[in-house]
Amino acid sequence: MRFDVFTLFPEVFPAYLETSILKRAQENKLLEVRLHDIRDWASDKHRTTDDTPYGGGGGMVMKPEPIFRAVDEILGIPPGCPLILLTPQGETFTQQKASAYSKLPQLAMICGRYEGFDERIRQHLATQEVSIGDYVLSGGELPALVVIEAVTRLIPGALGDPGGASDDSFSSGLLEYPQYTRPPVFQGWDVPEVLQAGDHGAIERWRRNQALLRTLQKRPDLLLGVELSKADLDFLAQAVQGSEIALPDPIIKLIQNRKERS
Numbered sequence: 001m002r003f004d005v006f007t008l009f010p011e012v013f014p015a016y017l018e019t020s021i022l023k024r025a026q027e028n029k030l031l032e033v034r035l036h037d038i039r040d041w042a043s044d045k046h047r048t049t050d051d052t053p054y055g056g057g058g059g060m061v062m063k064p065e066p067i068f069r070a071v072d073e074i075l076g077i078p079p080g081c082p083l084i085l086l087t088p089q090g091e092t093f094t095q096q097k098a099s100a101y102s103k104l105p106q107l108a109m110i111c112g113r114y115e116g117f118d119e120r121i122r123q124h125l126a127t128q129e130v131s132i133g134d135y136v137l138s139g140g141e142l143p144a145l146v147v148i149e150a151v152t153r154l155i156p157g158a159l160g161d162p163g164g165a166s167d168d169s170f171s172s173g174l175l176e177y178p179q180y181t182r183p184p185v186f187q188g189w190d191v192p193e194v195l196q197a198g199d200h201g202a203i204e205r206w207r208r209n210q211a212l213l214r215t216l217q218k219r220p221d222l223l224l225g226v227e228l229s230k231a232d233l234d235f236l237a238q239a240v241q242g243s244e245i246a247l248p249d250p251i252i253k254l255i256q257n258r259k260e261r262s
């Protein structure tokens, strides 16, 4: 998969891109990242890419001409692949979005700086707007790396272990179950018996139940987007009995409907 990143600070990318999974993915030709310095498309000798806002106010705004020229030369206009404007005003980046992007051959991103972009870039150039969360950073470079890394993990072959990402939080809609490694006892705290006994069916059920429990405790909203089996509903009904944890109303209804039917 190829990423094209338009940025005023291409120099911040290499250290991260040349490390671990992203480095290996590039070596294995699964990932290619092309960095484009927007200043290369400025037209004056000072390589100006920003200007003061119409209407006054503090800060600077990224000018449209260098960005339009850069995109035209690299991708064409309209762009030959999805072109994401990174902005706190965009749709929130999620694992589902990462999964959809990982199936594309090419994706491009524009990193903002200062007060952000001239509105015409958003209206007439970008094909979508993405935010990495409800907070404001000084630039789009970290968001671009976040997108590249989350997407690359989902490209088949990019992780050493082929099943590595499938149990990750959000992949199945649930948070991931607790993980343990050696030693079996650390400072008096045991690894659960079931994980040491080697019964794969029992381990799978335990993991599913723990993922359900974790999600219920930390992110009950996520349970509403997950297909829950009879065994899942039985487990959740039992887990909340006598505890302070409340199930979301739609899940209570599912459990009640199931009881009425049986």
Ligand SMILES: C[S@@+](CC[C@H](N)C(=O)[O-])C[C@H]1O[C@@H](n2cnc3c(N)ncnc32)[C@H](O)[C@@H]1O
Pocket (backbone or CB within 6 Å): 086, 087, 088, 089, 110, 111, 112, 113, 114, 115, 116, 117, 130, 131, 132, 133, 134, 135, 136, 137, 138, 139, 140, 141, 143
């Ligand atoms: C200081 S921010 C500009 C924020 C803008 N004035 C606003 O209120 O929407 C500068 C740039 O950082 C990037 N940025 C900041 N926070 C971001 C976020 N949560 N997600 C994606 N990009 C972000 C964007 O590219 C943005 O243009």
